[in-house]
Amino acid sequence: MVERPLYQWSASEIARAVSAGERRAHDVVKAFLLRIDDQNPRLNALRAVYHETACDRARALDQRLASGESVGRLAGVPVAIKDNLCLRSDYGSGDESPTTACGSRMLAGYRSPYTATAVQRLLDEDAIVVGTANMDEFGMGSSGEHCHFGVTRNPHDEERVPGGSSSGCAAALASGMVALALGSDTGGSVRQPAALTGTVGFKPSYGRVSRWGLVAYASSLDCVGPMARTVEDVALALEVISGADALDSTCSTRRAGSVFDSIDLPLDGLRIGVPVQARDEANDPSVNAALDRAIDSFRSIGAEVIDVEFKHVHQSVPAYYIVAPAEASSNLARYDGVRYGHRTLIDRSSSIEDLMARSRSEGFGPEVQRRIMLGTHTLSSGYYDAYYSRAMKMRRLVQQEFATLFATDPGPGCHAVLMPTTTGPAFRIGEKMDDPALMYREDLYTVAANLAGLPAISVPAGHAELEGKRLPIGVQLIGPAFEDARLLRIARRLEVQLAG
Amino acid sequence: MARLARLMPTDEQVERYRRELGDVLAWASALKEVDAEGLRPMAAPADAESHPQVRLDPDVPGVMLDRSKIDGIGPMVDDGFFVVPKVFGDGGA
Numbered sequence: 001m002v003e004r005p006l007y008q009w010s011a012s013e014i015a016r017a018v019s020a021g022e023r024r025a026h027d028v029v030k031a032f033l034l035r036i037d038d039q040n041p042r043l044n045a046l047r048a049v050y051h052e053t054a055c056d057r058a059r060a061l062d063q064r065l066a067s068g069e070s071v072g073r074l075a076g077v078p079v080a081i082k083d084n085l086c087l088r089s090d091y092g093s094g095d096e097s098p099t100t101a102c103g104s105r106m107l108a109g110y111r112s113p114y115t116a117t118a119v120q121r122l123l124d125e126d127a128i129v130v131g132t133a134n135m136d137e138f139g140m141g142s143s144g145e146h147c148h149f150g151v152t153r154n155p156h157d158e159e160r161v162p163g164g165s166s167s168g169c170a171a172a173l174a175s176g177m178v179a180l181a182l183g184s185d186t187g188g189s190v191r192q193p194a195a196l197t198g199t200v201g202f203k204p205s206y207g208r209v210s211r212w213g214l215v216a217y218a219s220s221l222d223c224v225g226p227m228a229r230t231v232e233d234v235a236l237a238l239e240v241i242s243g244a245d246a247l248d249s250t251c252s253t254r255r256a257g258s259v260f261d262s263i264d265l266p267l268d269g270l271r272i273g274v275p276v277q278a279r280d281e282a283n284d285p286s287v288n289a290a291l292d293r294a295i296d297s298f299r300s301i302g303a304e305v306i307d308v309e310f311k312h313v314h315q316s317v318p319a320y321y322i323v324a325p326a327e328a329s330s331n332l333a334r335y336d337g338v339r340y341g342h343r344t345l346i347d348r349s350s351s352i353e354d355l356m357a358r359s360r361s362e363g364f365g366p367e368v369q370r371r372i373m374l375g376t377h378t379l380s381s382g383y384y385d386a387y388y389s390r391a392m393k394m395r396r397l398v399q400q401e402f403a404t405l406f407a408t409d410p411g412p413g414c415h416a417v418l419m420p421t422t423t424g425p426a427f428r429i430g431e432k433m434d435d436p437a438l439m440y441r442e443d444l445y446t447v448a449a450n451l452a453g454l455p456a457i458s459v460p461a462g463h464a465e466l467e468g469k470r471l472p473i474g475v476q477l478i479g480p481a482f483e484d485a486r487l488l489r490i491a492r493r494l495e496v497q498l499a500g
Numbered sequence: 501m502a503r504l505a506r507l508m509p510t511d512e513q514v515e516r517y518r519r520e521l522g523d524v525l526a527w528a529s530a531l532k533e534v535d536a537e538g539l540r541p542m543a544a545p546a547d548a549e550s551h552p553q554v555r556l557d558p559d560v561p562g563v564m565l566d567r568s569k570i571d572g573i574g575p576m577v578d579d580g581f582f583v584v585p586k587v588f589g590d591g592g593a
Binding site (some may be wrong): 250336 | 501528541582
């Protein structure tokens with residue numbers, strides 16, 4: 001049997017082989033760096049690559065192993081982190097000193113004095129950050145096109161988008177540049193790009209993973225989420241990054257428990273709910289086919305699959321596009337040309353208002369400015385009740401709908417809800433750029449989990465054949481709050497069954 | 501609206517944003533059709549009703565980062581102070 005190239009190995013395979021001394025961490029990292037050099041110039045997935053730093057860290061890890069020291073659970077695993085997760089500037093030196101730019105001119109050159117908790121936990125387990133991944137500016141986008149550092153391309157068809165906002169993470173995973181990535185998901189930003197690139201993206205329960213060091217977009221929706229090529233890898237990463245954090249008071253103190261080791265435990269009496277609204281007329285036929293494939297897979301392992309109602313799936317999107325920009329308009333007020341980031345050139349006659357407005361207009365791209373103004377409008381006196389207050393009530397309704405689906409008495413007692421992740425395969429670069437409302441509908445199936453704070457995962461479930469290209473399609477599973485481990489077990493079962 | 505948001509769009513951008521935001525708000529008006537009577541607004545999943553296990557810390561100030569490291573972040577810092585134009589009066593750097 002011909003051995004697969006190292007860059008195709010999963011994170012758990014790499015960690016196992018490195019820990020057992022079967023592979024040197026340095027060889028692993030070199031293999032991935034070579035792959036990056038080959039793929040990244042075309043795909044623009046990684047904004048920064050830490051060649052020397054990653055090699056130095058891998059060599060240090062190999063030395064520790066050679067001297068008999070124990071190593072972490074992610075030993076030698078090459079990782080990309082999204083450009084909105086802080087990585088302390090002394091992670092690398094000289095040209096490799098990291099910046100955290102959030103895909104924005106506003107923060108280009110921003111050197112963080114600290115590292116995000118989730119990233120630090122990966123490093124503490126001997127993962128090796130090899131690059132910073134491009135993203136839609138401040139997480140605002142579903143295509144990877146709204147990025148100051150250029151458009152990221154889908155490895156399955158370079159004329160198409162990889163999804164967003166964790167565009168670079170998804171493209172890097174799908175092209176074998178990294179074995180694991182950390183993204184963030186405010187309205188689907190981990191799951192949608194995972195679906196469009198044939199990778200796995202997991203949004204944990206709100207509060208499961210610390211947000212410390214994740215640059216804020218919409219704080220009540222933002223989640224750090226692992227991305228990988230297998231459910232098993234996502235489980236491993238979740239186990240490492242989850243758990244209480246003194247630096248984030250919204251992070252739950254509930255014990256995370258075993259996720260990775262329990263991934264193959266049996267699931268008896270599994271019940272999956274499929275909303276009748278999941279077959280929206282906007283769906284591409286390939287999406288409905290993927291959904292059917294997933295339903296058949298669950299039935300073939302003895303799970304009960306039932307039709308359920310999720311009446312407000314359509315209204316969840318406008319609710320999200322009121323709540324998220326409202327929070328963004330507050331969060332992004334900190335970028336004023338004084339304390340952080342871009343500052344315009346001013347003369348002696350300039351006022352502080354000039355400084356702020358000009359710095360912000362130069363630093364933020366059009367989509368960010370659009371959402372800030374939208375949020376400012378919906379929070380303003382006279383419109384608050386009509387929009388923001390109503391959206392928060394809609395949010396409660398979405399949460400209650402899910403609670404009913406998961407409840408047993410009264411309720412169908414679903415262990416997970418199965419839906420598409422997207423309405424279609426990856427779209428062409430530029431196709432939706434001139435119509436924000438059309439682009440926002442891309443998030444039809446993903447925003448509800450964020451509004452309700454629930455764990456949700458996208459798993460590859462087939463392909464669409466389009467113009468001679470095979471474009472991945474994903475399906476999504478959503479579970480009850482803090483049932484992340486069980487949801488991953490369900491997803492793992494689906495993944496194995498679909499592969500068979 | 502741009503002034504409130506501390507933004508300075510060009511005339512051309514103003515026209516574009518006006519059209520696009522109008523479209524988005526018209527689309528968001530679908531929320532008005534939902535019967536939300538009696539529902540308690542939900543600001544975050546971390547509220548006590550949804551996830552009682554999420555903690556609320558006492559609001560006690562503490563030292564988070566060494567000030568010298570923060571000074572390096574600002575685009576214009578002088579002797580530990582962020583430099584801004586004159587706040588009151590007719591401007592002036």
